[in-house]
Amino acid sequence: MSTFDLAAKIVTTQQKAWVVHAGIAQRHSGEFLRSGVIFLETPDLDLNGVKLDNRQDVRRALRRSLALDKHYHTTGSTKPSIILGDYDGDPFDDTSLTALAGGVARMFGKIAEGDVVMSPGIIRGAEFNTPVIHFGEVVTPFDSDDVFSGNHRTSRSVPVRRVNWLSAVPRKEISLHLERKINKPPALREIAIDRETEEILQHTYKSYVFENTSSSLIEASKYDGSDFITLTNSQYLIAALVAAHYAVTNDQVTGQIPDFDAFVREHFQKAPVENIVVDFASPGSWRLIGASASMAAFVALGVAIFTSDLDLKKLSIDLTVTNSVSAQGSAELATQENMKTFLRSIDHINIKKLREQAQEGKLKIGLSSSVQQVAP
Known part of the structure; x- marks a missing residue:
């Protein structure tokens, strides 16, 4: 036989697509690909016990990570509290931190196993570099104990999502319609999979329904x-x-x-x-x-x-x-x-x-x- x-x-109505930018100037793109992960620039962010659908909890966790990061890079400082409740849960004055907190809630609370991930990057060649979009699929549910440390201060001890990278498509082959959606801020955003964006599936999967x-x-x-x-x-x-x-x-x-x-x-x-x-x-x-x-x-x-x-x-x-x-x-x-x-x-x-x-x-x-x- x-x-x-x-x-x-088989693409279901529950499946979503997400754009994830690999930091300033795509500095974490290599780590994304080599390690099969995506993450945000949130060093020392601990999400154990954090309710990701609770904005105050997420803000407290982010403030704790900022305090720890400052401590590790300040000689002679006293280590700050690791108790989540010791930190303020009020909104940030800094709009970039507000956006980052939203990204944390989405990456670890909204992205599901099987979702498509797109991340801009560069393939380096002998004579010239090629700007590309990497397409992959999230392969595991979120695990708060799954932590990664990269080679940059902003990627030290960060929570991650595991991704199977499936293709790299030159940006010149991406339609203007999709290119505009990918380029929009913030660092992590959802793009609905529908007839107008079915191109995402064509770049991700060789065969699909x-x-x-x-x-x-x-x-x-x-x-x-x-x-x-x-x-x-x-x-x-x-x-x-x-x-x-x-x-x-x-x-x-x-x-x-x-x-x-x-x-x-x-x-x-x-x-x-x-x-x-x-x-x-x-x-x-x-x-x-x-x-x-x-x-x-x-x-x-x-x-x-x-x-x-x-x-x-x-x-x-x-x-x-x-x-x-x-x-x-x-x-x-x-x-x-x-x-x-x-x-x-x-x-x-x-x-x-x-x-x-x-x-x-x-x-x-x-x-x-x-x-x-x-x-x-």
């Missing part, structure tokens, strides 16, 4: 701008899979497909795909956008299957589909059975043609998807 992992993120639509990235990691024929053949494979998904899910496949090229032309035009973004700036990729909820997973699975060395006739009987990225649901079984139906509907000549195109694409331009074979 051969098993494939869709690795498709959001509000009954799906998106998937098909990559050509070896493409160098020279092999146009292989590129065209790979595009035909993608078109065939899009057409197949539409036909199978609309009960248009009842047996062997008599004229496969005509089948692809007819059903590709009917398929509900908002857009297929083609980006071949060497290397390259195709991104399905606004597809029906299961289409992107079906296409990505098809690319993984046809680029494999498995017996496709056998696979049409014993294929198993899982999803390691999100909780198991009905989508895996539906995708599994739809693919089996498609594989049984293709005659030997056309299945051989698709297999040859896929494997040539894999060899010459690095054709692949996020779906992984996890069992032979």
